[in-house]
Amino acid sequence: MFYKLFSFQDSRFIFDLFLENKISSFYLPVVSNNFTNKYIETGSFESKNSSKNIHIVKDVPSYLNFSLQKLNSNIKFRKVQQYKGYLVNINGFKDVTTFINDNLNKRNRKNLISKKNKLYKNHKISSKFFFGEISKDNYQSLFKAFYRLLKVRFNEKRTYNRYLSNWDTIQEVTYQKILEKEASLHVIFDNHNPIGITLNFHKGDIVFSHIQTYDINYSKYNMGDISMLHHIEWLITNKIAVFDLSMGKTYYKEKWCNHEYNFIYHIFYKKNTILSRVKMQIIVQELKLLQFLRDKNIIGKLFMFDKLLYTYKNRLVK
Numbered sequence: 001m002f003y004k005l006f007s008f009q010d011s012r013f014i015f016d017l018f019l020e021n022k023i024s025s026f027y028l029p030v031v032s033n034n035f036t037n038k039y040i041e042t043g044s045f046e047s048k049n050s051s052k053n054i055h056i057v058k059d060v061p062s063y064l065n066f067s068l069q070k071l072n073s074n075i076k077f078r079k080v081q082q083y084k085g086y087l088v089n090i091n092g093f094k095d096v097t098t099f100i101n102d103n104l105n106k107r108n109r110k111n112l113i114s115k116k117n118k119l120y121k122n123h124k125i126s127s128k129f130f131f132g133e134i135s136k137d138n139y140q141s142l143f144k145a146f147y148r149l150l151k152v153r154f155n156e157k158r159t160y161n162r163y164l165s166n167w168d169t170i171q172e173v174t175y176q177k178i179l180e181k182e183a184s185l186h187v188i189f190d191n192h193n194p195i196g197i198t199l200n201f202h203k204g205d206i207v208f209s210h211i212q213t214y215d216i217n218y219s220k221y222n223m224g225d226i227s228m229l230h231h232i233e234w235l236i237t238n239k240i241a242v243f244d245l246s247m248g249k250t251y252y253k254e255k256w257c258n259h260e261y262n263f264i265y266h267i268f269y270k271k272n273t274i275l276s277r278v279k280m281q282i283i284v285q286e287l288k289l290l291q292f293l294r295d296k297n298i299i300g301k302l303f304m305f306d307k308l309l310y311t312y313k314n315r316l317v318k
Contacts, residue, residue, distance in 0.1 A: 011057050014246065018206075057265070057268070078269075088244075088258060089241070090235050100229075112229065127188050131181060149215055185197065199211045
């Protein structure tokens, strides 16, 4: 992407909000969920009057409502729509059975029940959400298994996973968030062996699914579907309205998600600087081109950057 050759600041709205409880100070530190109109108070960071001429706030989800701060009269911004996001709107559902009957077709329901029954018949399966309480030893043991399962899974897919290279940091900061109910770890066990793990972050009546993986030896049971079944049951019980699966179009997300939303890029620039205005226009046009290529399945299907990066990094190691 050529615009990355420019000097600018950037931030990622959805990850800053759910992982850090902060958003850029271009916005008022209050966000609401459009499905329930419930408000989320958050902190803010960065300065509206940055020394950089351009600031890009990436990945602003369209289902959240918020307001801009009163900006310097010299600061303007443009919106550019990018990729789709996917979420499960659980608001109003009384139980998991009602949700499944309303949102999965007959074939998918039959397949889900069959896979679940076979899994539970052939293995000693249990499931637990660690939310508000977990011992440090158990946490470290589960994160060790989490890393191993994630690495094996993405090696099987021959796809680069950016979280693996930053795993120590993720493990370090997540423990306290689980204790403070800002995050949860969902684990499916066979006996005492973890075979499916999901890391979620919690904000108000929204749960953001951040990292999910499973033991590839259990692939025939469609472990993603089994995990989703447990999640929806737990989320309804705990009065959660939205389970956000974020970006990345997959068959799994299209099957389970009953709402698609848009990710928007906000480009803040200094209007009285010619160079800033020129850069802004270049960035806008390049982002529109990238989205056009996604819409035509050229990026994301014909060219998959994470697969290319996986191949490149493995060649470097060799």
